[in-house]
Amino acid sequence: MSNFLPKSVRNLIEELGRLPGIGPKSAQRLAIHLLYSPASRVTPLGEAVLGLKENVMFCGCCWNIAESDPCKICGDGGRDQGIICVVEDVLDVVALEKTSEFKGVYHVLHGSLSPIDGIGPEQLKIAELFARIEKSRAGADVGGDASVPVREVILATNPSLEGEATALYIQKHLREMDVKITRIARGLPVGADLEYADEITLTKALQGRGEF
């Protein structure tokens, strides 16, 4: 680090460089950009970073980040509490919500099974998922948002090695329960070229073919 730069600038470059996907050059460029920006642009960013965790909690039902417990989605009477879409993380909920296609509720696992990284079922919100389903099916006497029994669990973990393993693990444990278990379709993304698709994707696309 060039030590002729003011300490506060070097400090920001160092902190920005710690963020994922931001290398030393990007960190420098961002810091200098902020230095040339008026305070009216810099202060809100700094305050947004410091205030990030204010009023943020986990929804005790779906484990998504939220401002209230239950969260807006779980507390929304217009959504079907009988269909749970299981995802790996918060940004997956953001992506799915953008489609406006799904009217059920979510369950955020906060990761995927990865023994190499020491992530087993205990590190994820898997036990909470099972408990949630069981509770909902125990009867409507518990009241609240759990009064609708869960009919379907959509496994929407990533189509990666870890995501598939996580989906498989959950599916195995839910098998004895009388609940429909589905997996999001794997196939060619819209706009893709068949010629460039890998074998596994093509295999999945063939296996998952539907009536035209």
Place this chain on the structure above:
Amino acid sequence: MSNFLPKSVRNLIEELGRLPGIGPKSAQRLAIHLLYSPASRVTPLGEAVLGLKENVMFCGCCWNIAESDPCKICGDGGRDQGIICVVEDVLDVVALEKTSEFKGVYHVLHGSLSPIDGIGPEQLKIAELFARIEKSRAGADVGGDASVPVREVILATNPSLEGEATALYIQKHLREMDVKITRIARGLPVGADLEYADEITLTKALQGRGEF
């Protein structure tokens, strides 16, 4: 923006998305990364942003950002005050200092001539450069860091249209003064492939050829 996310998170995503080179997806990813990070990592970043402009000033001699006036480089008795390297911005100084090759001093223009963007000589620190050189050559009686007359001005603006125009403008105005004016070499970057070089770079590489 998914309005089920807590306000503080949406707020940070919005602020991060305003930074150059950070799109909406990157902003989301960074915000969620910070949300999962411990406060001991988040707070220093927020404070670094807010404290960025503290104790930062421009050096009245070279116009680089600094903590003192004159800055560390201008005030360094071990550096040759007779050679000024003229650059467009602060990061150019960072890049040149990394080479440890240059032992003179700098002059930061804070931009390059670009009539389309309304940037003329008045918007840059060009008059300050001329005044600095004149003052240094007016005699050693002024004292301080201006006591060494400037012998050489290295024009190290970018080899772009704007950078070349800026270099040309400065060169024209310095011509009548008895000062050596040089331009950084333009040619093939180390590791490049001649086959893929553009015509202008190759022309410059040929014109600037040296004895082997």
